[in-house]
Amino acid sequence: MSMPLIEARRVTKILGGVVPVTLVRDIDLKIMPREFIAITGPSGSGKSSLLYLLGLLDLPTDGDVLIDGRSTTAMTEDERAEVRLARLGFVFQFHFLLPEFSITENVALPMRAQGRLSPRAILTRAEELLGSLGLGDHRRKTPDQLSGGQRQRVAVARALANDPPVILADEPTGSLDSVSTAQVFGILRDLVALDGKTVVAVTHDLNLAAQMHRRIHVVDGQVQKDATAAADGHAPA
Amino acid sequence: MNLILTIAWTHVRYRARQTLVAIAGVMTGVGFSIMMAAMMEGSQDDFIQTLVNALPHISVTDELREPNRQPADIRYAAAEFHGLTPEVRRPGIKNPMATIASLQTWVPGALTPSVQSKAVLRFAGRNITVSIVGIDPRTEAEVSNLATHMRQGSLHSLYRASNAILLGDRLASKIGARVNSNITLASAEGANMSATVVGTFHSGFRMTDETTGYVLLKTAQVLEKQTGVVNEIRVRTRDPMEARLISERIGEQTGYRSISWQEAQEDLLSAITVRNVLMYTIVGAILLVASFGTYNIISTITHEKTRDIAILKSLGFRDRTIRTIFICEALLVGLVGAALGWIFGYLLTRGLASLEFKTPFSDYNHLPVIYSVKHYLLATAVALASSFVAGYFPARAAARVHPVDIIRGAT
Numbered sequence: 150m151s152m153p154l155i156e157a158r159r160v161t162k163i164l165g166g167v168v169p170v171t172l173v174r175d176i177d178l179k180i181m182p183r184e185f186i187a188i189t190g191p192s193g194s195g196k197s198s199l200l201y202l203l204g205l206l207d208l209p210t211d212g213d214v215l216i217d218g219r220s221t222t223a224m225t226e227d228e229r230a231e232v233r234l235a236r237l238g239f240v241f242q243f244h245f246l247l248p249e250f251s252i253t254e255n256v257a258l259p260m261r262a263q264g265r266l267s268p269r270a271i272l273t274r275a276e277e278l279l280g281s282l283g284l285g286d287h288r289r290k291t292p293d294q295l296s297g298g299q300r301q302r303v304a305v306a307r308a309l310a311n312d313p314p315v316i317l318a319d320e321p322t323g324s325l326d327s328v329s330t331a332q333v334f335g336i337l338r339d340l341v342a343l344d345g346k347t348v349v350a351v352t353h354d355l356n357l358a359a360q361m362h363r364r365i366h367v368v369d370g371q372v373q374k375d376a377t378a379a380a381d382g383h384a385p386a
Numbered sequence: 387m388n389l390i391l392t393i394a395w396t397h398v399r400y401r402a403r404q405t406l407v408a409i410a411g412v413m414t415g416v417g418f419s420i421m422m423a424a425m426m427e428g429s430q431d432d433f434i435q436t437l438v439n440a441l442p443h444i445s446v447t448d449e450l451r452e453p454n455r456q457p458a459d460i461r462y463a464a465a466e467f468h469g470l471t472p473e474v475r476r477p478g479i480k481n482p483m484a485t486i487a488s489l490q491t492w493v494p495g496a497l498t499p500s501v502q503s504k505a506v507l508r509f510a511g512r513n514i515t516v517s518i519v520g521i522d523p524r525t526e527a528e529v530s531n532l533a534t535h536m537r538q539g540s541l542h543s544l545y546r547a548s549n550a551i552l553l554g555d556r557l558a559s560k561i562g563a564r565v566n567s568n569i570t571l572a573s574a575e576g577a578n579m580s581a582t583v584v585g586t587f588h589s590g591f592r593m594t595d596e597t598t599g600y601v602l603l604k605t606a607q608v609l610e611k612q613t614g615v616v617n618e619i620r621v622r623t624r625d626p627m628e629a630r631l632i633s634e635r636i637g638e639q640t641g642y643r644s645i646s647w648q649e650a651q652e653d654l655l656s657a658i659t660v661r662n663v664l665m666y667t668i669v670g671a672i673l674l675v676a677s678f679g680t681y682n683i684i685s686t687i688t689h690e691k692t693r694d695i696a697i698l699k700s701l702g703f704r705d706r707t708i709r710t711i712f713i714c715e716a717l718l719v720g721l722v723g724a725a726l727g728w729i730f731g732y733l734l735t736r737g738l739a740s741l742e743f744k745t746p747f748s749d750y751n752h753l754p755v756i757y758s759v760k761h762y763l764l765a766t767a768v769a770l771a772s773s774f775v776a777g778y779f780p781a782r783a784a785a786r787v788h789p790v791d792i793i794r795g796a797t
Contacts, residue, residue: 197794201790201793204700206700206789206790206793207790226704226705227704227705227706230699230702230703230704230705231702231704232702233700233701233702234701234702234703235702237702239700239701241697241700241793245693245696245697245700245793247393247396247694247697249396249397249399249400250396254392258389258698258701259701259702261389261392262389262698262701262702262703262707263702307701319793
């Protein structure tokens with residue numbers, strides 16, 4: 150059996166303050182290669198917080214998150230940043246592209262930060278990624294010259310820039326119309342089916358969640374249900 | 387271009403107006419700093435140069451370093467004597483020529499004997515107290531600029547007549563004397579002599595030009611009623627800055643009071659030091675104020691770019707990288723501002739140097755300025771340092787942005 154790409158071990162996140170708020174409590178989770186996972190749950194249930202913890206954007210108050218079997222609790226912020234850069238790709242509800250840069254430059258950013266490829270190779274890969282997501286004709290445009298769906302596809306291209314094995318998406322279709330939603334969801338699905346990526350997406354959309362391999366339902370910061378499509382009777386897309 | 391510079395450049399480029407204001411602030415600060423330093427150091431150098439040229443670098447006078455021991459002190463081992471008339475010491479430096487010859491063996495520079503005297507000058511019914519300096523025209527040119535200050539006649543004109551005298555041009559015109567006029571000198575020692583004006587000089591110092599006359603050594607000795615007396619040895623060192631050390635050695639060797647130009651003008655030189663401290667404080671303050679503009683722009687960009695910072699961090703950018711981006715932006719503003727400040731400062735300095743000022747104390751009617759690379763580099767270094775500080779704090783705040791807080795807030 151292969152090693153989990155991401156593993157949460159009794160992860161708890163409590164926000165300090167006058168009245169401490171528990172966002173996530175005692176979650177154990179293993180994310181395996183080529184999984185297409187939906188994290189669902191009502192608003193404020195802690196699903197986004199769980200995603201941020203899995204993506205090393207936040208530190209757990211208790212427990213540990215392992216990436217490729219390596220504990221991340223004791224890592225320095227720089228080491229965690231290094232893991233994010235190389236092993237994880239993020240797509241958020243809003244595209245979060247840098248408005249002053251062209252979409253090609255936006256896609257190139259993670260590669261330039263990593264510094265492994267030559268400038269020419271970075272440009273080629275950024276253009277290839279944009280082309281593969283149907284944005285080849287727009288590569289010189291800035292984000293404000295694109296539609297919401299196109300921007301989100303650019304965000305997906307940027308998440309794929311360093312070829313990470315895992316894509317973490319927080320409501321990736323939350324601000325899109327139905328056509329763009331279908332396009333972006335199709336891209337994420339293909340990433341798993343065709344490219345062998347693992348996609349973990351927080352979503353409110355139960356129809357989309359129903360099309361994913363595994364659904365983790367979070368309520369009050371705890372996993373209430375963790376089921377594969379076969380187990381709960383849904384057919385994955 | 388490097389990623390950090392690309393982002394930094396994009397940020398400042400997209401805030402063109404604010405960036406230009408910040409750059410203008412640094413430019414003004416650097417420009418005025420350069421101008422001020424050029425003016426202050428220029429006037430200081432000019433002042434010191436004038437001082438060094440006008441005075442002997444070292445003056446050895448016939449005053450002893452320690453008071454003369456009286457014969458009774460030497461003879462009796464008594465603690466105290468009362469009612470004794472102290473022995474009168476003959477004025478002047480003992481064996482002056484031998485002393486000069488001895489000093490010439492090691493002093494790097496030129497030496498000349500002279501006699502300092504006071505006299506009342508009488509001409510056309512006017513009596514004016516003047517300083518009479520007895521010189522040796524053959525060696526005088528090596529220790530002073532008198533030869534170059536001559537308006538009429540020359541140093542060697544002193545050999546033209548017995549009791550010849552060179553007068554300051556202001557003194558000559560004050561009493562109405564011309565070359566070949568006969569004047570009368572009466573010394574404090576009671577000597578009276580008739581002297582012939584053989585030339586005039588103009589040193590540029592009003593006091594000197596109005597109250598000084600140069601005569602031959604022997605003429606001054608006659609006025610002092612001391613044949614062969616020399617009461618001052620004047621020294622011009624090759625490096626004026628070494629005068630203090632050489633002066634100390636001369637004092638130790640001869641036992642006479644030896645004063646360097648630095649010691650003679652100690653008050654003025656310490657005033658220059660205070661002036662420099664003031665100058666650099668003001669220059670620093672100007673650049674500090676300019677850095678507020680830089681702080682403002684970097685702070686604004688940081689504030690506006692919080693979401694971008696969060697997203698860069700979520701992508702895997704390190705804190706250090708984020709910090710460097712914003713520090714680079716500040717340094718970019720500082721560097722461009724400093725470069726423009728060089729041009730501005732140069733033009734300001736040129737403008738200032740071209741202004742005319744009338745001063746009753748000297749002939750110079752332009753502000754002396756100095757063009758020194760040091761000023762440009764110093765102003766740039768201070769501008770960059772203050773830009774760095776101005777950028778560091780917003781940059782540090784930017785690097786501390788917690789991406790989750792921003793992303794959560796945005797969604």
